[in-house]
Amino acid sequence: VGVFGNDAMESGIPADVWRFYIYYNRPEKNDTTFMWNDFKEKVNGELLGNFSNLVNRTLSFIHRFYDGKVPAGTPDAAFTEAVKNYTTRIDKALDAVDLRNAFRLIFELSSLGNKRFQDSEPWRTRTEAPEQAAILLQDLVYLVRDLAVLLHPFLPTTAEKTLSFLGIAKPSWSMLGTRSGIELIRKPELLFEKLEDKRIDELRARFSGTQAERLEEEKKVRNPLRIFREKILLLVGKITAIERHPKADKLYVETIDLGGGDVRTIVSGLVPYYTEDELLNKQVIVAANLAPVKLRGVESRGMLLAAEDETTVEVLFVPDASPGDRVSLAGEEASEPSADTIDIDTFFSVPLTVDDHTVVCGETALVIGDTQVRTAKVKTGKVR
Numbered sequence: 001v002g003v004f005g006n007d008a009m010e011s012g013i014p015a016d017v018w019r020f021y022i023y024y025n026r027p028e029k030n031d032t033t034f035m036w037n038d039f040k041e042k043v044n045g046e047l048l049g050n051f052s053n054l055v056n057r058t059l060s061f062i063h064r065f066y067d068g069k070v071p072a073g074t075p076d077a078a079f080t081e082a083v084k085n086y087t088t089r090i091d092k093a094l095d096a097v098d099l100r101n102a103f104r105l106i107f108e109l110s111s112l113g114n115k116r117f118q119d120s121e122p123w124r125t126r127t128e129a130p131e132q133a134a135i136l137l138q139d140l141v142y143l144v145r146d147l148a149v150l151l152h153p154f155l156p157t158t159a160e161k162t163l164s165f166l167g168i169a170k171p172s173w174s175m176l177g178t179r180s181g182i183e184l185i186r187k188p189e190l191l192f193e194k195l196e197d198k199r200i201d202e203l204r205a206r207f208s209g210t211q212a213e214r215l216e217e218e219k220k221v222r223n224p225l226r227i228f229r230e231k232i233l234l235l236v237g238k239i240t241a242i243e244r245h246p247k248a249d250k251l252y253v254e255t256i257d258l259g260g261g262d263v264r265t266i267v268s269g270l271v272p273y274y275t276e277d278e279l280l281n282k283q284v285i286v287a288a289n290l291a292p293v294k295l296r297g298v299e300s301r302g303m304l305l306a307a308e309d310e311t312t313v314e315v316l317f318v319p320d321a322s323p324g325d326r327v328s329l330a331g332e333e334a335s336e337p338s339a340d341t342i343d344i345d346t347f348f349s350v351p352l353t354v355d356d357h358t359v360v361c362g363e364t365a366l367v368i369g370d371t372q373v374r375t376a377k378v379k380t381g382k383v384r
Helices: 005-010 015-024 036-065 077-095 099-120 122-128 130-151 156-165 197-206 211-221 224-231 344-348
Strands: 234-244 252-257 263-268 283-287 293-295 298-300 306-308 313-315 352-355 358-361 364-368 380-383
Touching: 015 036, 015 099, 015 156, 036 099, 036 122, 036 130, 036 156, 036 197, 077 099, 077 130, 099 122, 099 130, 122 130, 130 156, 224 344, 224 358, 263 298
Parallel strands: none
Antiparallel strands: 234 252, 234 283, 252 263, 293 298, 306 313, 306 380, 352 358, 352 380, 358 364
16 A cells, blocks of 8 residues: 655656546545555546557548548537537636546546547447547547647656657647648657556566565565575586577577586577577576576576677677686676576566676676676676
8 A cells, every 4th residue: 555756766657647647546635545456447447448449440541541641521510519628627716726526527538539539439430430430440540639728737758659640749739629730640659558557566566565674675675686696506618509480480599618617508598699600609698597488499507698789789708718717797706606507587676787887796797706897889788
């Protein structure tokens, strides 16, 4: 029960989703209680199931069946008047600083648009009564625009993204009720992801207790340097043989010598990025204590590490190291991990990244002896 401001920031849920819930439940005269289930139901039901659904179904339909061109049609008089009445009520509520009522009226207006779409059956009238379909879709396009303008003070990022689908750079209150300026629809994207039960359960558990209690727990459980020291075993290995996976186009099967007679078979998805010759006989870094896993029928006993940014995947080559050399934290002596094997989730709980071509854990450089592990191409990115 309850979240703090920094919890919302750390949840990974977009700010506009939190804004939605706060405005939708905004207490006008008394306190309110935050409940995760209510948060999920309101977000999924109204923000996604109502507004986002109207935007997606209307614009996707036009993009798919009209090549993104808004069909011409005479506005439906009754619908136009209903939209105008809602807009007037919303404007009055805003003038009275009745923000929750204004916000909920906007979503009532969105519901009106969804009902019109469903009742008018454009999937049928597109071929049977094309003039009716054209009127409907033009009405709904301008309703989507008006809803985005009305929502902009509340959900600015969502409103601007919605308007971008319509080719509108900046919202203006003067647009409300007008019928010009929108001719071509850009391909829409989903505005939000559905909040699944599993994610809500995880957030509820993660953000339970007081901030002080959580901070203490995080010090014990989430310290990446501690996890690296106690759980992660990175060793240098030499790729002595490599072939394409017989059942997967993007996978290599590599034989890697980790020194001391420890020779592993490791499967990696590097076919799109490297040829066999570019990898053969190279020294690389291997996550050596991952639990074995079968990848398309071939058992892989470890993972070859690579850095990546938005455009590049770069294997962590260490040409001056030898098979069996241990990768450790700068300024520390390597200690044997307490766990013989770990699962992939434990490995990825440690944030290995690239900062100015240096591979780091948190803010501490990874080293082999006294030499930092560095990249040649990726300046800033993740290590996987």
